[in-house]
Amino acid sequence: MKVVCTVSLVLAVSALTGCGEMEEKKMANQSLAPGQHDQLFDKTISQTMTMKYLLYLPADYDKSDSEWPLILKVDESRIYLTGLSMGGYGSWSLGCDHPERFAAIAPICGGGEPFFARKLKNTPIWAFHGGKDNTVPLKKSEDMVIAVKKAGGDAKLTVYPQAGHDSWTETYNNPEFYEWFLKHSKQ
Numbered sequence: 295m296k297v298v299c300t301v302s303l304v305l306a307v308s309a310l311t312g313c314g315e316m317e318e319k320k321m322a323n324q325s326l327a328p329g330q331h332d333q334l335f336d337k338t339i340s341q342t343m344t345m346k347y348l349l350y351l352p353a354d355y356d357k358s359d360s361e362w363p364l365i366l367k368v369d370e371s372r373i374y375l376t377g378l379s380m381g382g383y384g385s386w387s388l389g390c391d392h393p394e395r396f397a398a399i400a401p402i403c404g405g406g407e408p409f410f411a412r413k414l415k416n417t418p419i420w421a422f423h424g425g426k427d428n429t430v431p432l433k434k435s436e437d438m439v440i441a442v443k444k445a446g447g448d449a450k451l452t453v454y455p456q457a458g459h460d461s462w463t464e465t466y467n468n469p470e471f472y473e474w475f476l477k478h479s480k481q
Contacts, residue, residue, distance in 0.1 A: 326349070326351055326356070327351070327356060328351050328352060328353045328354065328355050328356065329350070329351060330348055330349070330350045331348070331349045331350075331351070332346055332347075332348065333346070333347050333348070333349045334346060334347075335347055363476060369479075370480070371397065371479040371480045371481075372397050372475075372476070372478070372479045372480070373395060373396055373397055373480070374396065374397055374398050374399070374400070374475045374478070375388060375389055375395075375396045375398075375399045375400070376399070376400040376401070376402065376475075377401065377402065377404065378402040378403055378404070378461075378462040379402070379403055379404065379429065379430065379459065379462075380404070381402075381404070382401040382402045382403050382404020382405070382421075382430070382435075383401075383404040383405055383406060384404070385399055385400070385401040385402075385404060386399075386401050386404055386405065386406030386407075386411075386438055387406055389401075389413075389414055389417060389419075390406060390407070390410040390411065390413045390414060393413050393414050393416065393417050394480075396417055396480075397417075397418075397475075397478040397479050397480045398417065398418040398419070398420070398474070398475055398478040399414065399417055399418070399419050399420075400419070400420045400421065400422065400465070400471065400474075400475065401419075401421050401422075401435070401438070402421070402422045402423070402461055402462045402465055403422065403423050403424060403427055403429070403430045403435070403459055403461050403462070404421075404430060404434065404435065405430060405431075405433075405434025405435060405437065405438060406434075406438050408437045408438060408440070408441035409441070411438050411441035411442045411445065411447075412441065412442075412444075412445035412447075414442050414445070414447055414449070415442060415445040415446050415447035416447065417447070417448075418448045418449075418478050419438075419439065419442055419447065419448065419449035419450070420449075420450050420451075420452070420471075420474055421435045421438065421439050421449065421450070421451045421452070422435075422451070422452050422453075422454070422461050422462070422464075422465045423435040423436075423451065423452075423453055423454070423461055424453070424454050424456075424457030424458050424459060424460065424461040425453050425454060425455040425456065425457060426455075426456065426457060426458045427457070427458055427459045427461065428458060428459065429458075429459040430459065432453065435451055436451060439451040452465075
């Protein structure tokens with residue numbers, strides 16, 4: 295099975311702004327070809343914030359009329375949520391606030407309020423964390439996964455024993471991560 299790896303765009307801002315309208319500004323005169331591209335995200339709250347993000351387009355993306363799955367806001371039955379560090383916290387928070395919106399959630403090196411994790415009992419969760427993370431303690435992910443499981447939910451945690459805070463590089467480079475997301479859909 296060919297896996298289409300389109301990188302997620304869940305930022306800590308998602309937790310602050312909710313899932314409302316997002317405005318994307320493309321860099322001037324940029325023609326997007328296959329590969330990874332720096333992009334900008336602008337959203338006015340009480341001030342304008344500019345954040346860099348990565349966009350990955352698979353090979354032959356520009357030559358195909360096929361529909362391509364995205365990790366966030368395309369096929370409403372396949373909206374997936376992921377984020378790293380503060381975005382990991384945002385993934386837990388947004389998932390708990392709106393569990394009906396997401397087919398699956400993959401927080402990376404984040405945490406949340408275990409009390410609210412029970413709201414995710416019907417949402418598949420795959421969390422990731424570095425075993426040597428000195429920025430966000432591994433316990434934050436462990437507590438959330440345990441709370442989802444106690445509520446009867448489907449949650450698992452992958453710990454990279456030698457990784458520090460950067461547990462996202464290995465996660466986002468793993469084709470199984472995308473295969474796992476793509477096998478889930480909302481009914």
